[in-house]
Amino acid sequence: xxxxxxxxxxxxxxxxxxxxxxxxxxxxxxxxxxxxxxxxxxxxxxxxxxxxxxxxxxxxxxxxxxxxxxxxxxxxxxxxxxxxxxxxxxxxxxxxxxxxxxxxxxxxxxxxxxxxxxxxxxxxxxxxxxxxxxxxxxxxxxxxxxxxxxxxxxxxxxxxxxxxxxxxxxxxxxxxxxxxxxxxxxxxxxxxxxxxxxxxxxxxxxxxxxxxxxxxxxxxxxxxxxxxxxxxxxxxxxxxxxxxxxxxxxxxxxxxxxxxxxxxxxxxxxxxxxxxxxxxxxxxxxxxxxxxxxxxxxxxxxxxxxxxxxxxxxxxxxxxxxxxxxxxxxxxxxxxxxxxxxxxxxxxxxxxxxxxxxxxxxxxxxxxxxxxxxxxxxxxxxxxxxxxxxxxxxxxxxxxxxxxxxxxxxxxxxxxxxxxxxxxx
Ligand SMILES: NC(=O)c1ccc[n+]([C@@H]2O[C@H](COP(=O)([O-])OP(=O)(O)OC[C@H]3O[C@@H](n4cnc5c(N)ncnc54)[C@H](OP(=O)(O)O)[C@@H]3O)[C@@H](O)[C@H]2O)c1
Numbered sequence: 001x002x003x004x005x006x007x008x009x010x011x012x013x014x015x016x017x018x019x020x021x022x023x024x025x026x027x028x029x030x031x032x033x034x035x036x037x038x039x040x041x042x043x044x045x046x047x048x049x050x051x052x053x054x055x056x057x058x059x060x061x062x063x064x065x066x067x068x069x070x071x072x073x074x075x076x077x078x079x080x081x082x083x084x085x086x087x088x089x090x091x092x093x094x095x096x097x098x099x100x101x102x103x104x105x106x107x108x109x110x111x112x113x114x115x116x117x118x119x120x121x122x123x124x125x126x127x128x129x130x131x132x133x134x135x136x137x138x139x140x141x142x143x144x145x146x147x148x149x150x151x152x153x154x155x156x157x158x159x160x161x162x163x164x165x166x167x168x169x170x171x172x173x174x175x176x177x178x179x180x181x182x183x184x185x186x187x188x189x190x191x192x193x194x195x196x197x198x199x200x201x202x203x204x205x206x207x208x209x210x211x212x213x214x215x216x217x218x219x220x221x222x223x224x225x226x227x228x229x230x231x232x233x234x235x236x237x238x239x240x241x242x243x244x245x246x247x248x249x250x251x252x253x254x255x256x257x258x259x260x261x262x263x264x265x266x267x268x269x270x271x272x273x274x275x276x277x278x279x280x281x282x283x284x285x286x287x288x289x290x291x292x293x294x295x296x297x298x299x300x301x302x303x304x305x306x307x308x309x310x311x312x313x314x315x316x317x318x319x320x321x322x323x324x325x326x327x328x329x330x331x332x333x334x335x336x337x338x339x340x341x342x343x344x345x346x347x348x349x350x351x352x353x354x355x356x357x358x359x360x361x362x363x364x365x366x367x368x369x370x371x372x373x374x375x376x377x378x379x380x381x382x383x384x385x386x387x388x389x390x391x392x393x394x395x396x397x398x399x400x401x402x403x404x405x406x407x408x409x410x411x412x413x414x415x416x417x418x419x420x421x422x423x424x425x
Contacts, residue, residue, distance in 0.1 A: 001030060004317055005040040007066035007097070008057075009088055010079035011050050014102050014129070015042070017306030018076055019053065025310070033317040041066050043079075063088060067095045074316055076309060077101040086110050093121045098325060100312040102129035102305055108203035108219065111210065115328055122326035124319055126312035131204045132157055132281045134304025135297040136311060141211040141285060142330050148287035150212040152252035154424075155283035156276050157204040159299040160195035161227045161247040163187040165264075166277045168235045169244060175230055187279050197226035198247065198262040205249040205260055212251065212285065214334035215258055221338065222260040230264055234351050234419060237391045238266045241349070241377055243423065244274040250422070259339035266349045266393075266423040273424075341399035347376065347423040348402060350392040354415040356383035363412045364390070371405025373397045393423060 006022070008015055022029070022039050030036050039057050043066060044050055047059040058065070066072055075097045079085050085106050092099050099118070101107065107114070107127050118125035128138050132155075141150070156162050160182060167178040179196070182188035194200045202224045209216040227247050238245045243266035251260045267274040272294050276282040281299025286292050298304035319325040354360045368374065377393040397405070402420060409417045 001034065001036050002321075003036045003038060004033075004074060004320070005038055005071045006313070007069070007072040007075040008039055008042040009063070009066070009075065009077045009085075011042050011044050011053070012078065012080075013302045014078040014305045014309065015076070017302030018078065018309050019057070021303065021306045021310050023056075029310070029314060033314050034321060035317050037313065037317065040072055041069065063091060066097070067091060072097065073320065074098045074100065074313065076313070077103060078309070079103075080105070082106050082109055086114070089114055089125075090117060093117045093123050093125065096121055096123060098124040098316045098320070099126075100309055100316065101125070101127045102309055103127065104130040104200070104203040104207060108206040111207065115330075119326060119328060124316045124325045124327070124329075126315060126329045127207075128312050129305045129308035131207050132283055132295070132297070133159075133299040133301060134307050135281055135283065135295050135299065136308060137283050137285075137295050138207070138211055138329070139311070139315075140295065141208070142332070145212075145285065145287055145290075148289045150285060150287050152250075152286040153208050153212040153283065154248055154250045154252070154273075156246055156273060156281050157208075157249050157283065157299065158195055158198075158201040158247060159279035159281055160188045160192060161198075161201070162276065162281070163279045164196070165227060165230070165235070165245055165247065168230070168232060169239060172232065172236065174232050175228065196228045198224040199226075201247060201249045201262045205251050205262060208249070208283070209251040209258065209260055211330045211332065213253060213258055213336060214332040215336040217258060217260050217338055223263065224261075225263040227264055229419070231351070231418065233389065234349075234391070234421070237351070237379065238349065238421075240379070241266070241391075241393055242269050243267060243349070244269060245421070246273060246276075248273070248422075248424070253336075254339040254343050256336070257339040257343070258336040259344050261422075264419075264421050266421055268423075268425040271424065341403065343398065345396045345398045347396055347425075348373075348394045349419075349421045349423055350394065351418040352390045352392070352409070352415055353387050353418060354390060356386055356388040360414060364409075364415055367405060367408035367412060367415070368394075370408045371397065372401040373405050
Protein backbone atom coordinates (compact mmCIF):
# COMPACT_ATOMS: atom_id res chain seq x y z
CA UNK A 1 0.00 0.00 0.00
CA UNK A 2 1.28 3.51 -0.85
CA UNK A 3 2.20 5.63 2.15
CA UNK A 4 1.34 9.35 2.05
CA UNK A 5 3.50 11.42 4.38
CA UNK A 6 1.98 14.60 5.79
CA UNK A 7 3.57 17.77 7.06
CA UNK A 8 1.78 19.95 9.59
CA UNK A 9 2.22 23.57 10.62
CA UNK A 10 0.75 24.02 14.11
CA UNK A 11 0.01 21.53 16.87
CA UNK A 12 -2.54 23.32 19.04
CA UNK A 13 -6.19 22.42 19.63
CA UNK A 14 -6.88 21.45 16.00
CA UNK A 15 -3.38 20.13 15.19
CA UNK A 16 -3.46 17.70 18.11
CA UNK A 17 -6.92 16.55 17.00
CA UNK A 18 -5.60 15.93 13.48
CA UNK A 19 -2.60 13.93 14.76
CA UNK A 20 -4.89 11.87 17.02
CA UNK A 21 -7.35 11.14 14.17
CA UNK A 22 -4.60 10.14 11.72
CA UNK A 23 -3.38 7.64 14.32
CA UNK A 24 -6.72 6.38 15.69
CA UNK A 25 -8.63 6.22 12.39
CA UNK A 26 -5.76 4.82 10.32
CA UNK A 27 -7.75 1.74 9.23
CA UNK A 28 -10.75 3.73 8.00
CA UNK A 29 -8.51 6.23 6.21
CA UNK A 30 -6.60 3.51 4.36
CA UNK A 31 -9.85 1.66 3.54
CA UNK A 32 -11.29 4.84 1.99
CA UNK A 33 -8.18 6.13 0.21
CA UNK A 34 -6.27 2.93 -0.47
CA UNK A 35 -3.22 4.63 1.07
CA UNK A 36 -1.58 4.59 4.45
CA UNK A 37 -1.34 8.11 5.95
CA UNK A 38 1.31 9.15 8.45
CA UNK A 39 2.34 12.51 9.88
CA UNK A 40 6.06 12.91 9.28
CA UNK A 41 7.06 16.47 10.27
CA UNK A 42 5.33 19.11 12.42
CA UNK A 43 6.41 22.74 12.60
CA UNK A 44 5.65 24.54 15.88
CA UNK A 45 6.96 27.58 17.72
CA UNK A 46 7.83 25.80 20.98
CA UNK A 47 9.02 22.22 20.36
CA UNK A 48 9.77 21.84 24.08
CA UNK A 49 5.99 21.95 24.77
CA UNK A 50 5.32 19.00 22.45
CA UNK A 51 7.82 16.42 23.68
CA UNK A 52 4.97 13.89 24.17
CA UNK A 53 4.91 13.38 20.38
CA UNK A 54 8.64 13.81 19.77
CA UNK A 55 9.06 10.05 19.32
CA UNK A 56 6.21 9.83 16.79
CA UNK A 57 6.82 12.85 14.54
CA UNK A 58 9.77 15.06 13.64
CA UNK A 59 9.27 18.40 15.44
CA UNK A 60 10.83 21.47 13.88
CA UNK A 61 10.72 25.25 13.96
CA UNK A 62 11.93 25.48 10.35
CA UNK A 63 9.51 25.47 7.42
CA UNK A 64 12.48 24.52 5.23
CA UNK A 65 12.37 21.02 6.78
CA UNK A 66 8.94 20.55 5.18
CA UNK A 67 9.58 22.53 1.98
CA UNK A 68 12.73 20.61 1.11
CA UNK A 69 11.34 17.16 1.92
CA UNK A 70 10.27 15.45 -1.34
CA UNK A 71 8.43 12.75 0.65
CA UNK A 72 5.93 15.31 1.97
CA UNK A 73 3.28 16.00 -0.66
CA UNK A 74 0.53 17.36 1.54
CA UNK A 75 0.70 19.87 4.41
CA UNK A 76 -1.95 20.81 7.00
CA UNK A 77 -1.84 24.48 8.09
CA UNK A 78 -3.38 24.85 11.56
CA UNK A 79 -1.25 27.66 12.96
CA UNK A 80 -3.98 30.36 12.58
CA UNK A 81 -3.76 34.11 11.99
CA UNK A 82 -3.11 35.91 8.71
CA UNK A 83 0.67 36.49 8.94
CA UNK A 84 2.86 34.52 8.64
CA UNK A 85 0.26 31.84 7.70
CA UNK A 86 -0.24 33.48 4.28
CA UNK A 87 3.50 33.43 3.52
CA UNK A 88 3.77 29.85 4.81
CA UNK A 89 0.98 28.64 2.47
CA UNK A 90 2.44 30.58 -0.46
CA UNK A 91 5.81 28.91 0.03
CA UNK A 92 4.18 25.48 0.36
CA UNK A 93 2.18 25.93 -2.86
CA UNK A 94 5.23 27.21 -4.76
CA UNK A 95 7.05 24.09 -3.55
CA UNK A 96 4.15 22.06 -5.14
CA UNK A 97 2.78 20.85 -1.81
CA UNK A 98 -0.99 20.40 -1.53
CA UNK A 99 -2.45 22.34 1.40
CA UNK A 100 -5.35 21.76 3.79
CA UNK A 101 -6.13 24.67 6.10
CA UNK A 102 -8.61 25.53 8.88
CA UNK A 103 -7.81 29.24 8.71
CA UNK A 104 -10.95 31.36 8.15
CA UNK A 105 -9.20 34.70 8.80
CA UNK A 106 -6.72 33.95 6.03
CA UNK A 107 -9.11 32.38 3.51
CA UNK A 108 -11.72 35.14 3.98
CA UNK A 109 -9.03 37.78 3.42
CA UNK A 110 -6.69 36.24 0.83
CA UNK A 111 -8.65 33.22 -0.46
CA UNK A 112 -8.78 34.55 -4.00
CA UNK A 113 -4.99 34.98 -4.33
CA UNK A 114 -4.21 31.68 -2.59
CA UNK A 115 -6.69 29.73 -4.76
CA UNK A 116 -5.12 31.31 -7.84
CA UNK A 117 -1.62 30.38 -6.67
CA UNK A 118 -2.74 26.81 -5.93
CA UNK A 119 -4.15 26.45 -9.43
CA UNK A 120 -1.01 27.89 -11.04
CA UNK A 121 1.02 25.26 -9.21
CA UNK A 122 -1.45 22.42 -9.96
CA UNK A 123 -2.01 21.99 -6.24
CA UNK A 124 -5.13 21.34 -4.16
CA UNK A 125 -6.04 23.94 -1.54
CA UNK A 126 -8.94 22.89 0.69
CA UNK A 127 -10.33 24.51 3.82
CA UNK A 128 -13.56 22.78 4.92
CA UNK A 129 -12.67 23.30 8.61
CA UNK A 130 -12.54 27.09 8.19
CA UNK A 131 -16.35 27.36 8.44
CA UNK A 132 -18.46 25.81 11.21
CA UNK A 133 -15.75 23.40 12.49
CA UNK A 134 -17.12 19.86 12.24
CA UNK A 135 -20.09 20.64 9.96
CA UNK A 136 -19.29 19.61 6.35
CA UNK A 137 -20.91 22.73 4.90
CA UNK A 138 -18.49 23.93 2.20
CA UNK A 139 -18.28 20.61 0.36
CA UNK A 140 -22.08 20.28 0.67
CA UNK A 141 -22.56 23.67 -1.01
CA UNK A 142 -19.86 23.06 -3.64
CA UNK A 143 -20.97 19.50 -4.50
CA UNK A 144 -24.54 18.82 -3.39
CA UNK A 145 -25.92 22.26 -4.34
CA UNK A 146 -23.86 22.41 -7.53
CA UNK A 147 -26.89 22.73 -9.82
CA UNK A 148 -29.33 24.58 -7.57
CA UNK A 149 -29.47 28.37 -7.31
CA UNK A 150 -28.85 29.22 -3.68
CA UNK A 151 -30.89 32.27 -2.68
CA UNK A 152 -29.88 32.56 0.98
CA UNK A 153 -27.38 31.15 3.44
CA UNK A 154 -27.77 32.12 7.05
CA UNK A 155 -26.81 30.71 10.34
CA UNK A 156 -25.14 30.59 13.71
CA UNK A 157 -21.46 30.27 12.84
CA UNK A 158 -19.77 31.31 16.08
CA UNK A 159 -19.99 28.99 19.08
CA UNK A 160 -18.65 31.46 21.66
CA UNK A 161 -21.35 34.06 21.04
CA UNK A 162 -24.06 31.41 20.79
CA UNK A 163 -22.99 30.04 24.18
CA UNK A 164 -23.10 33.55 25.72
CA UNK A 165 -26.52 34.43 24.24
CA UNK A 166 -27.95 31.04 25.25
CA UNK A 167 -26.84 31.58 28.85
CA UNK A 168 -28.17 35.16 28.85
CA UNK A 169 -31.54 33.81 27.70
CA UNK A 170 -31.76 30.76 29.94
CA UNK A 171 -30.05 31.99 33.13
CA UNK A 172 -31.07 35.67 32.77
CA UNK A 173 -27.41 36.66 33.11
CA UNK A 174 -25.82 39.91 31.96
CA UNK A 175 -23.47 39.81 28.96
CA UNK A 176 -20.46 40.27 31.28
CA UNK A 177 -21.46 37.35 33.56
CA UNK A 178 -22.18 35.04 30.62
CA UNK A 179 -18.80 35.91 29.02
CA UNK A 180 -16.96 35.13 32.28
CA UNK A 181 -18.72 31.76 32.51
CA UNK A 182 -17.86 31.01 28.85
CA UNK A 183 -14.19 31.80 29.58
CA UNK A 184 -14.20 29.59 32.70
CA UNK A 185 -15.56 26.65 30.68
CA UNK A 186 -13.22 27.17 27.72
CA UNK A 187 -15.95 28.28 25.28
CA UNK A 188 -14.42 31.78 25.03
CA UNK A 189 -10.76 32.75 24.70
CA UNK A 190 -9.00 35.04 27.18
CA UNK A 191 -9.20 37.72 24.44
CA UNK A 192 -12.67 37.14 22.94
CA UNK A 193 -12.64 40.28 20.74
CA UNK A 194 -12.87 38.56 17.33
CA UNK A 195 -15.81 36.45 18.51
CA UNK A 196 -17.90 38.98 20.45
CA UNK A 197 -17.51 41.78 17.87
CA UNK A 198 -18.82 39.48 15.11
CA UNK A 199 -15.54 39.50 13.13
CA UNK A 200 -15.07 35.73 13.28
CA UNK A 201 -18.65 35.17 12.05
CA UNK A 202 -18.06 37.75 9.30
CA UNK A 203 -15.00 35.81 8.03
CA UNK A 204 -17.12 32.66 7.81
CA UNK A 205 -19.96 34.47 6.01
CA UNK A 206 -17.46 35.79 3.43
CA UNK A 207 -16.42 32.20 2.65
CA UNK A 208 -20.01 30.88 2.72
CA UNK A 209 -21.09 33.64 0.34
CA UNK A 210 -18.24 32.84 -2.08
CA UNK A 211 -19.36 29.21 -2.20
CA UNK A 212 -23.12 29.93 -2.29
CA UNK A 213 -23.27 32.84 -4.73
CA UNK A 214 -19.89 32.71 -6.47
CA UNK A 215 -19.22 36.15 -5.08
CA UNK A 216 -18.54 37.87 -1.78
CA UNK A 217 -17.89 41.23 -0.16
CA UNK A 218 -14.72 42.06 1.78
CA UNK A 219 -14.70 42.81 5.50
CA UNK A 220 -15.60 46.49 5.87
CA UNK A 221 -18.02 46.40 2.92
CA UNK A 222 -20.94 45.01 4.95
CA UNK A 223 -22.40 45.64 8.41
CA UNK A 224 -20.98 43.58 11.26
CA UNK A 225 -22.49 44.03 14.74
CA UNK A 226 -21.37 41.85 17.64
CA UNK A 227 -23.05 40.90 20.89
CA UNK A 228 -20.91 43.00 23.24
CA UNK A 229 -23.63 45.67 23.55
CA UNK A 230 -26.55 43.27 23.98
CA UNK A 231 -28.63 44.11 27.09
CA UNK A 232 -30.23 41.45 29.29
CA UNK A 233 -33.49 43.47 29.13
CA UNK A 234 -33.67 43.01 25.33
CA UNK A 235 -32.96 39.26 25.54
CA UNK A 236 -35.82 38.99 28.09
CA UNK A 237 -38.22 41.12 26.03
CA UNK A 238 -37.39 39.14 22.88
CA UNK A 239 -38.55 36.02 24.78
CA UNK A 240 -41.77 37.78 25.86
CA UNK A 241 -42.47 38.61 22.21
CA UNK A 242 -41.87 34.92 21.29
CA UNK A 243 -38.31 35.15 19.95
CA UNK A 244 -34.77 34.06 20.85
CA UNK A 245 -31.85 36.46 20.33
CA UNK A 246 -29.05 34.93 18.21
CA UNK A 247 -25.98 36.25 16.40
CA UNK A 248 -26.98 35.50 12.81
CA UNK A 249 -24.79 35.62 9.73
CA UNK A 250 -27.12 36.46 6.86
CA UNK A 251 -26.12 36.35 3.17
CA UNK A 252 -28.79 36.49 0.46
CA UNK A 253 -29.58 37.57 -3.04
CA UNK A 254 -31.78 40.66 -3.27
CA UNK A 255 -32.84 41.54 -6.84
CA UNK A 256 -29.83 39.57 -8.13
CA UNK A 257 -27.50 41.60 -5.93
CA UNK A 258 -25.59 40.44 -2.86
CA UNK A 259 -26.47 41.30 0.73
CA UNK A 260 -24.33 40.17 3.68
CA UNK A 261 -24.71 41.09 7.34
CA UNK A 262 -23.72 39.77 10.76
CA UNK A 263 -25.94 41.05 13.58
CA UNK A 264 -27.86 40.09 16.71
CA UNK A 265 -31.23 38.94 15.38
CA UNK A 266 -34.56 37.92 16.90
CA UNK A 267 -35.38 34.41 15.71
CA UNK A 268 -38.97 33.20 16.17
CA UNK A 269 -39.09 30.41 18.80
CA UNK A 270 -40.44 27.89 16.25
CA UNK A 271 -37.64 28.54 13.72
CA UNK A 272 -35.02 25.72 13.51
CA UNK A 273 -32.18 28.18 14.25
CA UNK A 274 -33.89 29.16 17.55
CA UNK A 275 -33.24 25.67 18.94
CA UNK A 276 -29.46 25.77 18.27
CA UNK A 277 -28.04 26.33 21.74
CA UNK A 278 -24.74 26.79 23.56
CA UNK A 279 -21.56 26.25 21.52
CA UNK A 280 -23.30 24.53 18.61
CA UNK A 281 -23.47 25.94 15.08
CA UNK A 282 -26.06 25.61 12.33
CA UNK A 283 -26.19 26.81 8.75
CA UNK A 284 -29.44 27.08 6.80
CA UNK A 285 -29.00 26.94 3.03
CA UNK A 286 -32.00 27.87 0.90
CA UNK A 287 -31.98 26.70 -2.70
CA UNK A 288 -34.48 27.69 -5.37
CA UNK A 289 -35.23 24.04 -6.16
CA UNK A 290 -34.61 22.29 -2.83
CA UNK A 291 -36.04 24.92 -0.42
CA UNK A 292 -34.67 25.20 3.14
CA UNK A 293 -31.99 22.77 4.36
CA UNK A 294 -30.28 22.82 7.75
CA UNK A 295 -26.77 21.68 8.71
CA UNK A 296 -26.20 21.38 12.47
CA UNK A 297 -23.28 20.34 14.66
CA UNK A 298 -20.23 21.33 16.68
CA UNK A 299 -18.69 24.49 15.24
CA UNK A 300 -15.33 24.13 17.01
CA UNK A 301 -13.18 21.86 19.17
CA UNK A 302 -10.15 19.71 18.40
CA UNK A 303 -11.72 16.49 17.14
CA UNK A 304 -14.82 17.96 15.40
CA UNK A 305 -12.60 20.41 13.48
CA UNK A 306 -10.04 17.66 12.78
CA UNK A 307 -12.87 15.62 11.19
CA UNK A 308 -13.24 18.31 8.54
CA UNK A 309 -9.46 18.55 8.08
CA UNK A 310 -9.28 14.77 7.60
CA UNK A 311 -12.12 14.83 5.06
CA UNK A 312 -10.05 17.32 3.04
CA UNK A 313 -6.93 15.16 3.44
CA UNK A 314 -8.75 12.09 2.12
CA UNK A 315 -10.07 14.10 -0.85
CA UNK A 316 -6.57 15.32 -1.73
CA UNK A 317 -5.22 11.77 -1.46
CA UNK A 318 -7.95 10.48 -3.78
CA UNK A 319 -7.04 13.28 -6.22
CA UNK A 320 -3.35 12.31 -5.95
CA UNK A 321 -4.17 8.68 -6.71
CA UNK A 322 -6.41 9.62 -9.64
CA UNK A 323 -3.96 12.35 -10.76
CA UNK A 324 -6.72 14.97 -10.64
CA UNK A 325 -5.15 17.50 -8.28
CA UNK A 326 -5.12 21.22 -9.05
CA UNK A 327 -8.89 21.78 -9.28
CA UNK A 328 -10.44 24.55 -7.23
CA UNK A 329 -12.35 23.62 -4.06
CA UNK A 330 -15.07 26.06 -5.18
CA UNK A 331 -15.42 26.58 -8.90
CA UNK A 332 -18.50 28.83 -8.81
CA UNK A 333 -17.76 32.45 -9.66
CA UNK A 334 -20.24 35.16 -10.57
CA UNK A 335 -19.89 38.95 -10.45
CA UNK A 336 -22.54 40.44 -8.13
CA UNK A 337 -22.97 44.06 -7.06
CA UNK A 338 -23.82 44.81 -3.41
CA UNK A 339 -27.56 45.18 -2.71
CA UNK A 340 -28.86 48.71 -2.25
CA UNK A 341 -30.11 49.57 1.31
CA UNK A 342 -33.44 50.63 -0.20
CA UNK A 343 -34.15 47.09 -1.41
CA UNK A 344 -33.25 45.02 1.68
CA UNK A 345 -36.43 44.70 3.77
CA UNK A 346 -36.90 43.04 7.14
CA UNK A 347 -38.94 43.34 10.30
CA UNK A 348 -37.12 44.96 13.24
CA UNK A 349 -37.16 44.87 17.01
CA UNK A 350 -36.58 48.38 18.34
CA UNK A 351 -35.64 49.10 21.95
CA UNK A 352 -36.08 52.74 22.98
CA UNK A 353 -35.66 54.79 26.13
CA UNK A 354 -37.85 57.88 26.42
CA UNK A 355 -39.19 60.25 29.08
CA UNK A 356 -42.44 59.01 30.63
CA UNK A 357 -44.49 62.17 29.97
CA UNK A 358 -47.24 63.36 27.63
CA UNK A 359 -46.24 64.08 24.04
CA UNK A 360 -43.28 61.64 23.78
CA UNK A 361 -45.33 58.83 22.25
CA UNK A 362 -46.57 61.35 19.64
CA UNK A 363 -42.94 62.16 18.76
CA UNK A 364 -42.23 58.45 18.43
CA UNK A 365 -45.17 57.80 16.11
CA UNK A 366 -44.25 60.88 14.02
CA UNK A 367 -40.66 59.60 13.63
CA UNK A 368 -41.97 56.13 12.74
CA UNK A 369 -44.30 57.64 10.12
CA UNK A 370 -41.43 59.63 8.56
CA UNK A 371 -39.34 56.48 8.44
CA UNK A 372 -42.24 54.60 6.83
CA UNK A 373 -42.31 52.18 9.81
CA UNK A 374 -45.38 50.71 11.47
CA UNK A 375 -45.92 48.74 14.70
CA UNK A 376 -46.68 45.05 14.84
CA UNK A 377 -46.21 44.74 18.64
CA UNK A 378 -45.38 47.37 21.30
CA UNK A 379 -44.67 47.17 25.04
CA UNK A 380 -43.86 49.92 27.53
CA UNK A 381 -42.19 48.95 30.80
CA UNK A 382 -42.81 50.87 34.04
CA UNK A 383 -40.63 54.01 34.13
CA UNK A 384 -37.51 54.16 36.28
CA UNK A 385 -36.32 57.67 37.23
CA UNK A 386 -38.81 59.17 34.75
CA UNK A 387 -37.41 57.16 31.80
CA UNK A 388 -39.50 54.39 30.24
CA UNK A 389 -38.25 51.54 28.08
CA UNK A 390 -40.39 50.94 25.01
CA UNK A 391 -39.93 47.87 22.85
CA UNK A 392 -41.45 47.50 19.40
CA UNK A 393 -41.61 44.93 16.65
CA UNK A 394 -42.18 46.64 13.32
CA UNK A 395 -43.68 45.47 10.06
CA UNK A 396 -41.23 45.13 7.14
CA UNK A 397 -39.07 48.14 6.44
CA UNK A 398 -35.96 48.67 4.34
CA UNK A 399 -32.44 49.47 5.61
CA UNK A 400 -32.88 52.95 4.11
CA UNK A 401 -36.15 53.45 6.04
CA UNK A 402 -34.47 52.22 9.24
CA UNK A 403 -31.68 54.79 8.75
CA UNK A 404 -34.30 57.56 8.29
CA UNK A 405 -36.13 56.41 11.42
CA UNK A 406 -32.87 56.38 13.45
CA UNK A 407 -32.07 59.93 12.26
CA UNK A 408 -35.62 61.13 13.12
CA UNK A 409 -35.38 59.60 16.60
CA UNK A 410 -31.97 61.22 17.18
CA UNK A 411 -33.48 64.58 16.16
CA UNK A 412 -36.10 64.34 18.94
CA UNK A 413 -33.21 64.62 21.45
CA UNK A 414 -35.40 62.87 24.06
CA UNK A 415 -35.97 59.42 22.53
CA UNK A 416 -32.92 57.14 22.51
CA UNK A 417 -32.75 54.15 20.17
CA UNK A 418 -30.89 51.53 22.23
CA UNK A 419 -30.85 48.92 19.49
CA UNK A 420 -32.54 47.86 16.26
CA UNK A 421 -32.35 44.10 15.72
CA UNK A 422 -33.61 42.29 12.63
CA UNK A 423 -36.41 39.74 13.13
CA UNK A 424 -36.62 36.42 11.26
CA UNK A 425 -39.55 34.01 11.19
N1 LIG B 1 -9.86 25.71 17.90
C1 LIG B 1 -10.93 25.43 17.18
O1 LIG B 1 -11.91 24.89 17.69
C2 LIG B 1 -10.98 25.80 15.73
C3 LIG B 1 -12.15 25.52 14.97
C4 LIG B 1 -12.17 25.81 13.60
C5 LIG B 1 -11.05 26.39 13.01
N2 LIG B 1 -9.95 26.68 13.78
C6 LIG B 1 -8.80 27.30 13.12
O2 LIG B 1 -7.72 26.38 13.20
C7 LIG B 1 -6.49 27.08 13.28
C8 LIG B 1 -5.73 26.60 14.51
O3 LIG B 1 -6.48 26.86 15.67
P1 LIG B 1 -6.06 26.26 17.10
O4 LIG B 1 -7.20 26.55 18.01
O5 LIG B 1 -5.61 24.86 16.94
O6 LIG B 1 -4.83 27.20 17.47
P2 LIG B 1 -3.81 27.04 18.70
O7 LIG B 1 -4.35 26.07 19.69
O8 LIG B 1 -3.50 28.42 19.15
O9 LIG B 1 -2.51 26.39 18.04
C9 LIG B 1 -1.69 27.07 17.14
C10 LIG B 1 -0.48 26.20 16.83
O10 LIG B 1 0.29 26.83 15.80
C11 LIG B 1 1.63 26.97 16.22
N3 LIG B 1 2.13 28.24 15.69
C12 LIG B 1 1.56 29.46 15.81
N4 LIG B 1 2.33 30.40 15.20
C13 LIG B 1 3.40 29.74 14.70
C14 LIG B 1 4.54 30.15 13.97
N5 LIG B 1 4.74 31.42 13.64
N6 LIG B 1 5.42 29.20 13.62
C15 LIG B 1 5.24 27.89 13.94
N7 LIG B 1 4.17 27.45 14.63
C16 LIG B 1 3.27 28.36 14.99
C17 LIG B 1 1.63 26.94 17.72
O11 LIG B 1 2.89 26.43 18.15
P3 LIG B 1 3.26 26.22 19.72
O12 LIG B 1 2.33 25.15 20.21
O13 LIG B 1 4.65 25.77 19.69
O14 LIG B 1 3.05 27.55 20.37
C18 LIG B 1 0.46 25.98 18.01
O15 LIG B 1 0.92 24.65 18.03
C19 LIG B 1 -6.86 28.56 13.29
O16 LIG B 1 -6.82 29.07 11.98
C20 LIG B 1 -8.30 28.56 13.79
O17 LIG B 1 -9.04 29.69 13.35
C21 LIG B 1 -9.90 26.41 15.11
